[in-house]
Amino acid sequence: MTVTSTTTHASTLSASPRVRALLRAAVGLGILVAVVVQVGAEPFVAGLAAVSVPTAAIALGLGAIATVAAAWRWRVVAAGLGLRLDRGPAIEAYYRSQFLNSVLPGGIVGDVHRVVWHGRGARAMADAARAVAAERAAGQAVQLIAAVVVLILLREYASLSALGAVILALVGVVAVGAIIAAVSRRVRVILAREVALLRTAFGSTRAIAGVTAASLVVIACHVVTFVVAAQAVGVDAPTPQLVSVSVIAVLAGGIPLGIGGWGPREGVAAWAFASVGLGAASGLAASTAFGVLALIAVAPGAVVVAASARRGRDHARREGAA
Numbered sequence: 001m002t003v004t005s006t007t008t009h010a011s012t013l014s015a016s017p018r019v020r021a022l023l024r025a026a027v028g029l030g031i032l033v034a035v036v037v038q039v040g041a042e043p044f045v046a047g048l049a050a051v052s053v054p055t056a057a058i059a060l061g062l063g064a065i066a067t068v069a070a071a072w073r074w075r076v077v078a079a080g081l082g083l084r085l086d087r088g089p090a091i092e093a094y095y096r097s098q099f100l101n102s103v104l105p106g107g108i109v110g111d112v113h114r115v116v117w118h119g120r121g122a123r124a125m126a127d128a129a130r131a132v133a134a135e136r137a138a139g140q141a142v143q144l145i146a147a148v149v150v151l152i153l154l155r156e157y158a159s160l161s162a163l164g165a166v167i168l169a170l171v172g173v174v175a176v177g178a179i180i181a182a183v184s185r186r187v188r189v190i191l192a193r194e195v196a197l198l199r200t201a202f203g204s205t206r207a208i209a210g211v212t213a214a215s216l217v218v219i220a221c222h223v224v225t226f227v228v229a230a231q232a233v234g235v236d237a238p239t240p241q242l243v244s245v246s247v248i249a250v251l252a253g254g255i256p257l258g259i260g261g262w263g264p265r266e267g268v269a270a271w272a273f274a275s276v277g278l279g280a281a282s283g284l285a286a287s288t289a290f291g292v293l294a295l296i297a298v299a300p301g302a303v304v305v306a307a308s309a310r311r312g313r314d315h316a317r318r319e320g321a322a
Helices: 003-015 017-039 042-050 053-080 087-103 107-123 125-154 157-183 185-201 203-233 239-252 264-275 279-299 300-321
Strands: none
Touching: 017 279, 017 300, 042 203, 042 239, 042 279, 053 087, 053 125, 053 185, 053 203, 053 300, 087 107, 087 300, 107 125, 125 185, 125 203, 125 239, 185 264, 203 279, 239 264, 239 279, 279 300
């Protein structure tokens, strides 16, 4: 094999979405392993053992509220782009999306499935992709702003410094994207077009208010779930301090590495808990319990996936009979 063909093959692999997803999962797993090696396996085991029927029930309830709010946010953005999206199917699709994101590498497979499902139904694949991407990006932006505001209001400045490091990491990712856009005219043209289209989606005060309100509900549900997880593993801390580190850990869970947030969340949680004097082991235990509760919260998505697969098989059977 020549050097050129080898380079081309490597380039093709690096461009493959599947390879990129696996690489992100590997990085997340590496972070998780590094944290466990550093802190020890006992907090990880304690986090798994702390999950109980009451905490699972709380997670399911909060997960349902968060899913309904996230589906509402998606519908608001889709409506701004002129796409119809009914409430019931949107909630089902969002449950399915969250479940797939939680169990498959990369953390975006569920979102891709939402795009395909909605795009086929609306016969507007490009706008469906814009709606999903904009909905997720808007949620992350509100979460970032809310985290800063909450920590300032709680006067948890030690946690705010830890959050600053997470923000710097996110800014670095955005900076890389900006550099790519700056050196590529084609990318600049595409971005300008997408920004113009998204201005339509967020062009009204009502749309911005709806997206913001829905995002705050989602964030609150996730933070409360993390607080419940921390209390379940025995973390004894004032409520403002516990909320502050939970906000940071939940934000880190949105980093697209690992599977279902595992890896970056545990690393940042251990660091954040240690920075406020609660101990890295407590952060790892709480984050582990939260990871299990988060998976339980989206478990109804597995039912939706199974029902969708069954409908698909029935449809194929009818087509074959016809």
